[in-house]
Amino acid sequence: MRVYAITGGTNGMGRALGLLLARRGDRVLALASGEAGGRALLDRAREAGAGDRVDFLRADLSTVAGMNAALAGVRERADRLDGLVFGAQRFRPVREETADGLEATFALTYLSRSVLGHGLVDLLERGEAPVILNIAGPGGLPGRVHWDDLQLTRGYTGMRAAMQGSRCNDLLGADFPARHPGARTRYVLYNPGFVRTGMADPLPAPQRLLTRVLARVLARSPEAAAADLARLLDAPPAEPVSAFRRNTRLDLSGPAFDPGAAAGLYALTRALPLDGGPPERERHV
Template structure:
């Protein structure tokens, strides 16, 4: 029996992956903020006959306290970690700061993955073939890291924040094996493209209506999106870090995967955490 921790595990693709793992006999711990959605995840696990293998951790991953609580709880309840899935994200039309003073998207979609991924590497290395699956946007819409204004205090838009977080995650993946040179974990950056989830809910009208209409017409269902992601976790690439746009492997070249930029981001991030 394998053990998986999934942030954003009570919604969309994270929930779909968790239920997929439970249905085949594995253990899945879903991390989310909404207790009702957590109860729904556990109820579905019970329906699958997997109640004893399912878990829900309530945590606000936009806060350092929430990130650290997840790390502590997983370390207390798991003796190893076969897979760590990062699926949590939420579109923020207006700029918001977390209690720690970080821009919300930066904290939730990037910083939580940085903190939790590095902290749980020891548990990952106790597994036979550990994998980190980071659902971000490699090879997708272009975005820029605003090096002099990572918190986007000037000129904020929800799209700029989301695209910056995607580029930060590209660099996080590239940098991960350099920070853990002896780790056996494989780090997979994965862009699922357009999937029918609740991502459009926070959008203002008329963008919400347009996005939902496009989703109805063009997007994959979660059930269709899950198998290729699970396949990469079951049989990860030989490379220590890889990137995919659905089934298409992406070359780790260009500015989105630049090792010097990855090192720069790591230094800036650790500086923010140490302040």
């Protein structure tokens, strides 16, 4: 039985993937902040005859305390991981700050993936063919890292924050082998394209309605996207890092995956004020 941890595991693609894996006999640790979503996931797993293979871990991954609670919770429930899937994200039209004073999209979409990815490598290295699958936006809409204002205190828009999160994740994946030389764990960045999820829910009413109409016509179902995700978990590329937009493999030689920029983002991440987390020697960012 393989063991997988999925952030954002109670909604959308995360839920669809978790149920697919559990139905086929794997064990799933679903991490999310909503208790109601967790209960609904467990109910669906029981209905599918897989209730004993799904655990729900409640954690607010937009806060440093929540990230560390997630690390501890996974360790309490598993002594190895075959896969770690990052799917937690939320579109925020208006800038919000977390309890740690961080811009919320940056904290959830990028920082939590850095903390958990680096912090669980030892469990992954015990897996059969371990992989980190980061559902982000490689090869998608343009955007950039705002190096002089990572917290977007000036000129915030929801799209700017989302695109910066995608570019930060490109660099996070590109930098992974430098932080874990010789690791067996493969890092896969994956852009699923247009999928019917709840991402449009926080939008103003006109945009929300338009997005939902377009999704009915153009978007794939979460279940269809989950099938592609499962294939990558089962057979990740041999290279330490790879990136895909749907089924198209992306060239990692471009500026989006620049090693120097990746190292620079890692250094800036290490310098963030993560008070309330573990001691500096134990932090995994």
